[in-house]
Amino acid sequence: MTTGVALSATDTVNQIDATVQLAREAAAAGLTSAWFGQTFGPDSPQLAAIVGREVPGLHVGTSAIPVFGRHPLLVSSQALTAQAATHGRYHLGLALGTKLLTETGFGIPYERPIARLREFLTALRQLTETGSADFHGELLTATTPIPARVPGAEDGVPLLVAAMGPQALRVSGELADGILPYLAGPRALGEHIVPALTAAAEAAGRPAPRVVALVYGVVTDDADAVREEAAGQLAFYEQFPSYARAIELSGARRAVDVAVIGTEREVAAEVQRYRDAGATEVVFSGTEIAGDDDRRRTWALLGELATTKG
Structure with a gap:
């Protein structure tokens, strides 16, 4: 059982230097992984590679690269x-x-996302596992007239998908190593997401998949004020059907309703609920929302929880 944190260092002179420093703090607090988002700013795999070199022992991940573009x-x-x-x-x-x-x-149509995900994963697994590919799909072609292997990475790369809907979960269970659900509370995980993912993996004869639950949360004594701030930040996600469905299946009305904000005891209890619902790993995002002191409190708690069994 592991706990990690999504790192964000945007308000700084040099984002890469600041991110490395945050990663060092996370590792010192006992956290086992650091994750980096992908939008139109820093290149997430490159940032993860830098952090992983600078902070030995810390697992690093991308969450997540869109398959379009x-x-x-x-x-x-x-x-x-x-x-x-x-x-x-x-x-x-x-x-x-x-x-x-x-x-x-990108100026390209957002069409047939599930079919694109399936083809992308199929080609990508060939490449990461063998260093070559000969894939010809409806939407993608990936062939390697020259080798694509990278010495030192012969064991491949774990492939995870930010999947929460039924079709994406089916594809992920069949072709990926796990999922990265965000804003999906314990109820949505335990009653809908994990069963669908597990069934798809079993039907495909694949091992039990990882469930890396991304949780927006922070330890703080000023929960009401922090929750109000978080509501404004998280409202952006409510316009997208996949997030809206996950929020509803969690028994919530708004994205902030699935945020984990409170004292150490309250946050620890929620982390346990995620574990009980089937999360193999719990990764907190938004821990910087209430300032550095509360961020450090949150990381200290998560570091302690990383060594306890659910």
Whole structure:
């Protein structure tokens, strides 16, 4: 059982230097993994590779690269390089992305996302496991006229998907090593997400998948004020159907309702609920929302929980 943290260091002179420093603090607090988002800023696999080299022993992951606007050959190159740089401590997360960011940012249509995810994963697994590919799908082609292997990354890369809907869970169970659900509370995990994922993996004859639950939360004595601030930050996600469905299945009305905000005892109890619901790993995001003191309190608690069994 592991606990980790999503790192964000945007308000700084040098984002890379600041992120490395945060990662050192996370490792010192006993956290076992650090995860990095992918938007239009820093390249997440490259950032993970740097952090993994600078902070030995800390697992690093991308959460998550959208499959639109990317190609399996390029993503494989990034991931295998990060895996070699970290000596096997890199974890690659993929996502369907959103229509808004795909069409606005890349100027390409957001069409057939599940079919694209299936083809992307199929080609990517060939590349990460063998260093070559000969894949010809409806939406993607990935072939390797010259080798694509990266010495030092022969064991491949764990492939995770930010999946929560039935179709994405089915594809992930069949082709990925696990999932990265966000804003899905224990009820949604235990009653809907984990059973669907597990059934798909079993039907495909694959091992039990990882469930890396991404949880927005922080330890604080000023829960009401922090919750109000978090409500504004998280409202963005409520416009997207996959998040809205996960929130509803969690028994909540708004995204902030599934945030974990409170004292050490309250937060620890919620982490246990995620474990009981089937999360193999719990990763907190948004821990910086209430300032450095509460962030450090949160990391200290999560570090302690990393050594306890659920």
